[in-house]
Structure formats: C-alpha cells, structure tokens
Amino acid sequence: MDDAADPLDPALLTGLDLPPERLREVAAAFSEIRAEIDRLRAFDLGETAPAVVFAPERQR
Amino acid sequence: MSAADAPWRLSIAELVPLIRDGALSPVDLLDAYLERIGALDGALHSFVHLNAHARAAAEAAQAEIAAGRWRGPLHGVPIGVKDNHLTADMPTTAGAPGEAFPLRDATAVARLRAAGAVLIGKTRMHQFAWGMETPPTANPRDLSRVPGGSSGGSGAAVAAGLCAAALGSDTGGSIRIPASLCGCVGLKPTFGLIGRGGIVPHSWSLDHAGPLAASVADAALLTEAMAGPDPDDPGCAGLAAPGLAAAAAPGASVAGLRVGVCHRHFFEGLTPAVERAADAALAALVAAGARIVEFDAPELSVGLGAIFAIELASSTAWHDRRLREGRVAGFEPDVRLLVEMGRLVSGADYLQAERYRRRLGEVFAARFADVDVVAGPTLPLTAWRMGERSVDIGGRSESVLAVSWRLTYPWNLLGLPALSLPCGVDGDGLPIGFQIAGPAFGEAAVLRAGAALEAALGGPMARG
Numbered sequence: 001m002d003d004a005a006d007p008l009d010p011a012l013l014t015g016l017d018l019p020p021e022r023l024r025e026v027a028a029a030f031s032e033i034r035a036e037i038d039r040l041r042a043f044d045l046g047e048t049a050p051a052v053v054f055a056p057e058r059q060r
Numbered sequence: 061m062s063a064a065d066a067p068w069r070l071s072i073a074e075l076v077p078l079i080r081d082g083a084l085s086p087v088d089l090l091d092a093y094l095e096r097i098g099a100l101d102g103a104l105h106s107f108v109h110l111n112a113h114a115r116a117a118a119e120a121a122q123a124e125i126a127a128g129r130w131r132g133p134l135h136g137v138p139i140g141v142k143d144n145h146l147t148a149d150m151p152t153t154a155g156a157p158g159e160a161f162p163l164r165d166a167t168a169v170a171r172l173r174a175a176g177a178v179l180i181g182k183t184r185m186h187q188f189a190w191g192m193e194t195p196p197t198a199n200p201r202d203l204s205r206v207p208g209g210s211s212g213g214s215g216a217a218v219a220a221g222l223c224a225a226a227l228g229s230d231t232g233g234s235i236r237i238p239a240s241l242c243g244c245v246g247l248k249p250t251f252g253l254i255g256r257g258g259i260v261p262h263s264w265s266l267d268h269a270g271p272l273a274a275s276v277a278d279a280a281l282l283t284e285a286m287a288g289p290d291p292d293d294p295g296c297a298g299l300a301a302p303g304l305a306a307a308a309a310p311g312a313s314v315a316g317l318r319v320g321v322c323h324r325h326f327f328e329g330l331t332p333a334v335e336r337a338a339d340a341a342l343a344a345l346v347a348a349g350a351r352i353v354e355f356d357a358p359e360l361s362v363g364l365g366a367i368f369a370i371e372l373a374s375s376t377a378w379h380d381r382r383l384r385e386g387r388v389a390g391f392e393p394d395v396r397l398l399v400e401m402g403r404l405v406s407g408a409d410y411l412q413a414e415r416y417r418r419r420l421g422e423v424f425a426a427r428f429a430d431v432d433v434v435a436g437p438t439l440p441l442t443a444w445r446m447g448e449r450s451v452d453i454g455g456r457s458e459s460v461l462a463v464s465w466r467l468t469y470p471w472n473l474l475g476l477p478a479l480s481l482p483c484g485v486d487g488d489g490l491p492i493g494f495q496i497a498g499p500a501f502g503e504a505a506v507l508r509a510g511a512a513l514e515a516a517l518g519g520p521m522a523r524g
Contacts, residue, residue: 039365051418
C-alpha cells in the first residue's frame with residue numbers, strides 16, 4: 001500500500017477505482033438500497049445465526 | 061379455428077395427444093411457431109437467437125414418434141431457452157453480446173432435450189439477470205409496456221404464442237414477474253429441485269431455474285422433466301419430482317386445502333385493480349372448497365434490505381474480476397451501476413441479511429404447520445410503460461426495482477416454491493398475476509391449488 005495514500009480515500013474504502021463524480025453517482029443510486037439495509041440493521045435478530053454456515057460434509 | 065390451423069394456441073397438455081397419435085407433426089408445430097415469430101417478433105424482440113438445428117430435431121422427433129418411440133409429453137414440443145442457460149447448439153450471451161460462454165448444455169436443457177423437446181431458440185433477458193424491463197422486449201398485451209424481467213423474453217414469447225413454453229431463472233422474482241406482467245404461468249420451484257449447472261450465475265444462494273408456460277399443467281410438466289440430480293450444482297437436492305403433472309391435471313381439487321393469507325405485506329400497497337382481482341381469486345379458491353387461514357409475519361417489513369444486500373454483494377462478487385480490470389464497456393448502464401453498487405454492501409450487512417434469512421425461515425416453517433399454501437398477488441401492479449423508473453401507487457412513488465420484488469422476494473430468500481398465474485386483467489386489459497407459495501418441495505400442493513384456481517377462473521389466459 002502506498003504510504004501516502006489517504007486511508008479515507010473513497011475509492012480505497014469502497015474498492016471501486018472510479019473517478020469521484022462516478023463514485024458520487026454510484027453512492028447516490030445506492031441511497032434507496034442503503035435505506036432498506038439500514039432498516040434491516042435496526043431489526044433485532046437476537047442470537048439468530050446466519051442461514052448459510054460452513055458444512056464440511058458437503059465439501060467436494 | 062381448428063388445432064391444425066393454429067396449434068400455437070394450444071397448451072402442451074392439449075398438444076400431447078395430437079403429437080403422440082400422429083394428428084400433429086412436430087415439424088408442422090415448429091413451423092407454426094416460426095411463422096408466428098416471423099410475423100410478431102420484429103415488434104416483440106423476445107428472441108435473441110433462433111436455433112438452426114430445431115428443424116432437424118423436430119424431424120427426428122417426428123420419425124421417432126412415427127416409429128412408435130414416443131418419449132413422453134415434451135417429445136416434439138418447441139421450447140424457448142433463456143439466454144443465461146448454456147446450450148450446445150446455440151450461443152449463450154446472458155444479455156451481453158460480447159460474452160462467449162461455452163457451447164454445452166445446462167443440466168436443465170439437457171434434461172429437456174432427453175425428453176424430446178425441440179429447442180426453438182434463446183429468449184432475451186435483462187443483462188446478467190439484473191433488472192425488471194428486458195429491453196428492447198415489448199409486452200405482447202401492450203407494446204408500449206415492459207414485459208418484466210429478467211426472463212422478459214421468455215414471458216413475452218410464451219404469452220404471444222411464439223413457443224409452447226420457455227425456461228427462465230428467478231433470483232428475486234425473475235420468472236414470476238414477467239409471467240404476471242405478460243399473462244402466463246411461471247413457477248419458481250424449491251431451491252435445489254432443478255439443478256443450475258450451466259446457468260450463468262447471478263446470486264448463488266438465490267438463483268432458481270424454472271419454467272414459464274401457458275398453463276399450470278404445462279409448468280408442472282416442465283418442472284417434473286427438469287428436476288433431478290445435478291453434479292454441476294452444489295445446491296441441488298438431487299430429488300426427482302414425480303407426480304407434479306398429476307397434481308396439476310384437470311379436476312385438481314382444493315377441497316380442504318388451507319390457504320394462508322398474510323394481509324400485512326402481501327396485500328399492502330396494491331393498485332385497486334390488483335386488490336380486487338386477488339380478493340376474487342381467494343374467493344374462487346374458497347368456493348372450490350379451500351379454507352382461508354389468516355396469519356401475520358411482521359418480520360417481512362424489513363426483508364427487502366436482506367435481498368438487496370445478498371443479491372448485490374453476490375452479483376458483484378461474480379463480476380469482481382471484470383470490475384477490477386476495468387472491463388465495464390460490455391455492461392448496460394443500469395447493470396453496471398448495480399454491479400458497482402454491490403461494493404457498498406458491507407460484510408456485516410451481508411451476514412445480517414443471512415441472519416434475517418434464517419429468522420424468516422423459522423417464522424415460515426411455523427406458519428406452514430398451519431397452512432398448506434400461502435396466496436396473494438404476485439405484483440402490486442400491472443405492466444408499466446417502457447422507460448419509467450418509478451411508479452405511483454396510492455400517491456406513493458416507488459422504484460420499479462422495489463415494486464417488482466416486494467411480493468416475490470420472500471420466496472427467494474426462503475428458497476420455497478412459488479407459482480404465478482393470471483387471475484384477471486385491469487381496466488386497460490393488462491394481466492394481473494396471483495402468487496401461490498408452499499413449503500419446501502411442496503410443489504404438488506402449489507400446483508394443485510394453481511390448477512384449481514385456473515379452472516375456476518375459466519381456464520388458462522388466451523395467448524396471442
């Protein structure tokens with residue numbers, strides 16, 4: 001990693017090597033989805049584990 | 061008009077005795093569809109490729125049947141194939157013409173071929189199975205409106221009578237959405253019933269393969285033919301599905317069937333026409349002997365975020381190399397945007413979605429102890445106009461992405477079987493879809509309920 005790189009660089013944070021104006025466009029389009037994901041984040045799932053878990057007996 | 065004049069009007073179930081007994085040759089049937097395609101597909105754009113080998117396959121089927129070697133109900137029947145299913149004799153592009161996928165048969169395609177089906181061509185899809193419009197395909201009921209997506213070409217081709225049935229794939233609703241908007245039947249089976257080997261992935265844990273057809277019985281026939289083991293799909297259950305065609309056969313009864321209705325979520329935010337048609341469909345099921353069991357599932361209020369997180373992240377993971385290497389020129393603008401947006405879903409979001417998925421599975425496992433099927437509208441609305449990015453229902457603006465998935469996505473998250481069949485039309489004559497879902501591998505009950513409702517409503521929606 002370049003020592004001079006800004007760790008808060010949006011391109012670095014998102015992994016999208018895009019010009020700033022394109023990143024803004026992507027982020028703006030994501031806002032509707034972000035709102036839905038935020039509602040999911042606020043939902044109390046208690047101790048529920050993920051649906052997808054590692055299953056060694058199914059490895060091939 | 062006789063069957064010989066217009067065999068494209070017939071369902072597969074109606075074609076079977078004609079083909080088996082030699083009254084209709086597979087070559088004549090293929091020609092009837094090709095003539096329809098020649099006349100109509102210049103406006104519909106439902107096919108991206110016609111199979112140059114279809115005539116040879118139809119001739120082979122004709123010879124086999126004449127020699128007394130009838131393989132079964134799909135022998136000699138022309139079927140369209142969504143362009144994300146690999147085919148040995150046709151190119152596959154997944155909606156991206158620059159792509160060069162291998163020339164081999166997907167497992168589902170191979171099963172249909174072995175059953176004697178004639179693969180007539182590849183149907184257009186929204187690129188990489190993202191999106192709800194499938195441009196430039198038009199809805200055969202109104203050419204100014206979308207057919208839905210991502211299996212829009214399959215829905216339009218079946219509803220217009222350009223093939224007997226077609227294959228689709230469904231990640232958030234992509235079989236049921238075009239079935240609902242175009243006015244045909246679509247079945248998303250249980251996750252793992254139909255192997256996905258050789259189907260271009262979109263979201264590994266949400267993708268399902270299934271048929272779009274002219275009737276519930278036809279959807280059952282195709283599902284039964286395509287179910288079974290698939291060494292190329294680690295998610296495949298390896299189960300055959302005998303008895304589905306029998307479950308959907310004429311005379312299917314719903315006497316005593318417990319039909320679960322969850323007004324929260326599944327009946328919220330509907331257009332008045334959709335609400336009326338769905339209520340009438342429920343009344344028809346009750347009149348046929350079914351019993352309504354009301355239930356609630358408040359957890360559904362936050363589920364859209366879960367499917368967004370899983371589908372976006374999965375799609376982006378599959379396209380990751382292309383993104384990193386900057387090979388984005390082949391993406392349609394809307395698909396590129398979605399694939400790039402997937403980078404903004406965090407790992408924590410993804411796992412929260414998977415935790416929610418387990419919770420929702422527990423909720424519906426409990427509900428299915430009390431009901432045999434769950435029913436309601438497939439979509440909150442009918443086909444919107446091409447180019448519209450949002451719609452207005454009851455004064456509330458909603459993106460077409462959200463409105464398309466709102467009622468279909470729970471069954472993808474849960475991996476449970478869900479059928480869409482026409483249940484009427486709105487004031488503009490546009491089809492309205494009705495959705496019937498069931499427990500895991502409960503396709504027989506779903507299809508029985510669908511066939512009974514279809515009969516109660518006067519039979520399958522006319523094509524053309």
